[in-house]
Amino acid sequence: MIEDLIRKTAADDDDAAEELTAIAAADPQRLAPHHHLMLDLDVLWPAALYRGAGADVVARVVERVDGGQTPDALNHLLLVLAHSGHPLAEQAMRRWETAPPPGSDALHVGPLRYAEEAGWTVAPDGTRRSLCGDVAYEWHLRPSTPEPDDAACPWCTSPLWTAADLPDAGDALAHTGWAGRLAVRTCHFCSCYTTLFTAVTPDGGSTWWPGNVRPDYIGRDAGPEDPPALLPVVGPRRQSPFQASAWHDGGSTLGGHPEWIQDADHPACPGCGLLMDYVGQLYGGDFDEYGEGAYYLHLHAPCGLAAVNYQQS
Template sequence: MVEELISKVSVGDDQAIEELSVIADADPARLTPYLGSLLDRDVLWPGKLFRAADADVVRRVVERIDGGRTPDRLNQLLIILAHSGHPLAQSALRRWSTEPPAGADKLYVDALSYAREGGWTVGPDGRRRDLCGSATYRWLMRDAPLRADGLTCPWCASPLWTAADLDTADPVVRAALEHTGWSGRLVIETCHFCACYTTLYSQVTPAGATAWWTGNTRPSYLGSAEAEDPPALTPAPGEALQSPYQASAWDQGGSTLGGRPDWIQDAEHADCPGCGEPMDYVGLIGGADLNDYGEGAYYLHLHQRCGFAAVNYQQS
């Protein structure tokens, strides 16, 4: 089956690419024996097909970049390495961040920044740090209780939306947030409207306290907006998923706690306003699970050490 799909992909069959992508999300290792064939056929996109690339495939990609033979494909090759997360890929991305390869002058960020596409980064101590966890749970939408405190967005006056109310006393939550180091209750509130235009930060504590960060800066293009009610739903953890890659920003039932994000655009891990480091990913809430329009997705982030949570949004 996989061999047939690869043959179809090599002649531009988009449906075959979609089917391979489904396999990459559910069981990336299933594609490992065939990734060399994808390289032979110059199939470099989407990069997530290479999540379980072995040392031989990663080495071939690194050699291709070092050889400078296809500088016009550098962006796709770097994304492949980022998704693989292989030690050889990590080493190469570090090297290219100070010794840029051919074609790097056409990129918008340096080579090491591509690591975020794969859900990891390199910290100030020089060590790899995973921004995402491996435990993943479906998020089920529950009716949100009416707010009694009257808190509203300082910019548009819409009532704030509780995008998450979690407690690590629940084993499911504890597993999903293990990579963040968080312990206790986590409440993430945001403005569902203004978060569509800029990353919104809040300050959070393990006691469940949450407060709009006064450093949030209203973008000039936001203009005036009338208050509108937030989604009448809030997520609650459901069943475990077999793979951390099974979030969907498009499909109903695709909202997930933990695991890896399904970015609609480029990876956009929020940076902590306290220290500047990338924040840990918490979960995705897809528009298809919130309303009939099904457009876009909210992405939730956390930085335990500085006590900041963040919400940003992407749409097609």
């Protein structure tokens, strides 16, 4: 069945590609025996199909990049290597930072920046750092009556929205190093236009970060709008950390890895400049039947800052 799906994907069958993507999300190792066939048929997209690719597959991709055989496919090949997460892929991507491969002049970012699409990066000390967690849970949006207060967005005056309130971060956020209650309150309207930062404390404190910069394209007459009267509630653990969805009902997920609608957008912490850790995503369709896009939540525990950004097609 999988080989049939691969051949259909190679023939530009979008339904087959979507089915393969679902398999790779639920159990990446199911595709591992078929990676060589995928390379033979030039199935390089979605690159997440290569999660957990073995050394022999990675070596083939690295050789293809080094040889400049298909420089027009360099973007996809780098994404494949990033999603493989293999040490050989990381080694090659580091090497290409200083010795760019053929075709790299057409890239918008350096080879190592592609790692962010797969949820990892290289820290300033040179070590590899995971931006995402290995555990994920369903995140169900349930009716909620917010406690009345005067907290409002200073830009559009909308009441602040509780995008998350976790009494205990638990194993889903173990990669962040956060301990205690995590609440993230932000503006549901303005976060659709720019990344908004929030100062957070382990007792559940969450306040607007005064360094947020209002973009000119947010009109001065915007808002106010009432935020969703829904609060994310943690549900059952997901089969794998890759099952968040920005397209299907029930896609909201705490922990694990995001499904980006556009390019990966892990915000840099305004306190120290390091990339923030990913917390979870909230799918717009889970708010109402006409909703779209997704909100992405992030955290940098050492600086006590959270962030929310948004993407849509």
